[in-house]
Amino acid sequence: MTTATISRRRFGRALTHTGVITRRNLLANVRLLDVLILSTVQPIVFMLMFLYVFGGAIQGALPPAAQGEYVYWLLPGILAQSAVFGSAPTAYGLNNDRAKGVLDRFRSLPMARSAVLTGRTLSDLVRSTFILGLQLVVGVALGFRWHNGIGGVVAAIGVALAFGYACSWLMAFIGLTIVNSEAIQAAIYLVVFPMTLTSSVFLPTRTMPGWLQAFAEHQPITIVANALRGLTLGQGALPTGHTVTGETLLALAWTAGLLAVFAPLAIRRYRRNAN
């Protein structure tokens, strides 16, 4: 047997195992009907709340591409936010599997070492795809229209999901590193909420105080939100000096960077015979 056939076989095994784990996680999602419904409704309620609470006050601050309608600003931002929020279940899911001894069982099987983590991140990606799709539909029903053709929308969703997927690996690392599930929750809220609030998700960063603006303009969630706005609404939706291609490439660079750092870290955590 040549080295090539061995590694091809090993890759095939990793794919099969990833598929098995993904399916298992998705089945759990679908069967926990109450959790499914609540976690679907929540992002929509979130979106409506911001739309109607902030909408009126903000219209004046919006760029021309928003045509004075907050929904134009909010929807791409909310998609970016949901992609990030949608990665949190990766941490909870892995933590729960570990607490229940399921991770130990998986580790004792002749499985591909990466399959549990790729399976988990992929099933959470499927879930995020569903939620982002739903938000887009609701957004359109509330008056959002894209200016860049359907291709721009598809690209925007793709960028958001890719970024969310990279965040899932960060969450996998957190979920495997912190043992206590309440501590995980606190850690995620401590980071994710301030990060989305100090970004361009809800408001243009122009109105923030200078010191905060410097951070807000450069942090990844702003960049992803900007990329989504550019891709769906065109150049006019971006702050001066920013291009659609530039923001998109920057968003993809953040995605690649997060993956490059946290995928190996998470896999190492998983393999390391913890405690």
Place this chain on the structure above:
Amino acid sequence: MSDPIVTVDEVTKQFRDGTRALDGLSLTIPRGIIYGLLGPNGAGKTTLIRILATLLRPDSGTVRIAGFDVTRHPTAVRDRIGLAGQFAAVDDHLTGRENIAMIGRLYGLPRREANARTEQVLQRIHLADAADRPVRTYSGGMRRRIDLAASLVGRPQVLFLDEPTTGVDPASRQDLWHLVRDLAAEGTTVLLTTQYLDEADQLAGRIAVINHGRLLTEGTATELKDRTGGAVVELDIAAGQRDVTLRALEPLDAQFATDRGRIVLPAPDGPLTLRHALRLLDQADITPTDVALHRPTLDDVFLTLTRPNTTDRIAARRAA
């Protein structure tokens, strides 16, 4: 005898907080038997099982399973083992059948074979009727059985069962015992840990008694009992006189067996030891309410062994 299937050689494991869970433990497990690992809570049983199942690395020492070193060839080891941990690691929202078939797929079986094999193990654990219900609706005993079935689906050569009957009702316990015996009869080696001495006595061909991560004794149940001294004296004493009695019988290594509420002492010389004990009691003006001389149970073995220094003292007295 053929090569042992499991060899544990001078294994040490210390946790980061300083707890020394295993302290130079050595064991060999022959192929095809039920091997009982007996020890109180905190003895190191789970730690050893986790090392054998490639979940933990030993700090020092070597462990080989079917000839493969657990740290150097973990995948080869994982191909050959099945693990049912101390708590059933099953997915609540999947059905029993889905749980088992999933593990079958992860053992590398093609889908069709995984399904066929799942059917077989479901029959074997008598859960075919409930197999299509979500596991969340199962009783504790049923969850245990699904967990065990999942560990069987890959046809392991060695099966590790960590306290398989803890918290299980008596009927399910009997079922599990039957199943374990059948598996061993078919050639699977079973290593099971337990805190229940009767369980080891009933099931295991060989028994290792461990405490504080060290091996106290090892052998067949009969050998263990013989080593305790052939017989024990058991005394029923009024609660108020317990301490006086223990003091009076100090030279004979008498101990209070908390679980039985009785005073127990090894009787290497059988009736002679009994006579000696009664004489000491008489001198102290103590009258027991009941006296028995019998072959040691594993409880007695354990009681004697876990007492500091007793093994040395018994040996010394024998030699004298």
